[in-house]
Structure formats: structure tokens, C-alpha cells
Amino acid sequence: MFNTVEVIYALLDPLLEALATDKFDNEAFLPVDRQQQRVLNYNDNLVNCAFISWADFELWNAWLRVFGIGTFLAEFHLMNGMSDYTRTGDPSYLIGKTQNPAFCDFEDPDYAAFFRDSVEVVEAFEAGCMTSADAAKHIFDTANQYAFPVPIRKDALVRAHWMKEEDQLTERDLKFVRNGFRWALTTPLTRDVVSSAETFFRWCAHRPDPHLGQESDSHTRDLRTPQRSGERQERRASLSSRA
Secondary structure: OOOOOOOHEEEHHHHHHHHHHHOOOHHHHHHHHHHHHHHHHHHHHHHHHHHOOOOOOHHHHHHHHHHHHHHHHHHHHHHHHHHHHHHHHHHHHHOOOOOOOOOOOOOOOOHHHHHHHHHHHHHHOOOOOOOOHHHHHHHHHHHHOOOOOOOHHHHHHOOOOOOOOOOOOOHHHHHHHHHHHHHHHHOOOOOOOOOOOHHHHHHHHHOHHHHOOOOOOOOOOOOOOOOOOOHHHHHHHHHHHOO
């Protein structure tokens, strides 16, 4: 969804200008081309590492987190922007604010470094420089240290028709929901990452998928504990140093 929104939005001005002047110079469309190429490069890495990770289920399970963290967070940021645009009519909300993203201007600011690091780890496994177990552990450890927020807002959920305006959802409830999403995206004990009412409430309760036969993820840090002040900045510096 976000790639479609971004590319179409980027195409509007140069296309309208070209139609008005009858000048379809390639230079005017280069920003759109660069944006689309960025998405293609990301998808190439995403799919390539998925194929590589199929050699070992635990590595595939770890790679699923890399995809999920990028996709879910970008979708929530875009949903918020579209809700703000609907409320104000200000088109600037339709433009993501992330600088040098991996694939989308709406992605989390630290995702590109996390993605590059994860790609390097999977490719190191393919090259025989790392075991699949070590590669999977590295990705899960890095994801757990990655202090990403989950930007879910009620107004955006209402606009997307995920819930009704009259439905009760307090800020306390939202914190519970955000913690649930974060837990689901960083634990190896959620394999079903397709949102549904059943999985949604299970995530909020920090319960693994039923078929795994486990009541809780005892190896996952307590995500209900507030992040220390400055932890996100420290993590950003750490990820950037690997880029």
C-alpha cells in the first residue's frame, strides 16, 4: 500500500506538468525512477534472503521479523498520515519523513540500518561464514535491542475501518496493543503474523501460537518495561555503526 501511495504521489506533479507543457523529458521523471528503483532493490534483497533462509526454519522465522518490522511500522505511519490528511487537508502528511530509507519514507527511521545488518547476516550464512543458528540468533537479538515504537492511533484505525468511532479504546488500551505488536514482531514464538481478532488478542496477552504448546515466551524480555531515556538514540548509533 505505501509503495503505491508514494510512487503515485511522486508521479503526480511531473506528470501534470508534462501534460500541461507537452514536454515529457526524462529528467523530470528521474525522482520517480529513483524511488521505484529503491523499492525494487529492497524487494530483491527481501526475497533473496527469504530464499536463502529457507535452508533452516529458525533462520526463516528470524527473517520473517525483518519483513514484519519494516512492513507493519510503515503501514501504521502511513495510516496516521492519511488520517491527519483527512482531518486537515494538508498534503504534507502524505509525505513520509524518514531520511535515506530502505524502501519507504514512512518506515521507522532506524529500520534501514537494521535491514542492512540483517541482510549481511543472512548472506554470511549463505557464504558459509556463519551457521544458520548464529544468524537467526543475531537477528532476534538485534530485533529485541531495536527500540522501535509501534505508532498505532485510534483515529487512524477508525479511518481505515478497522474499528468504529464509538468503540472504546483508551490510551491505556493503546499501550497494551502497541506492546502486543512489539512482542509479536520480536519473539520466535509467533509464526502467524496475519492480523485477525484471534491473533491480535493473543499478541496482547503475549501468548505464543497455540500449536507450539507453550504458555509464554520466557526468553523474551519484558516489553512492558518502559525504555530507558536515551535508549533509542543509543540503539540508532549502534545500528548506524554497522551500516
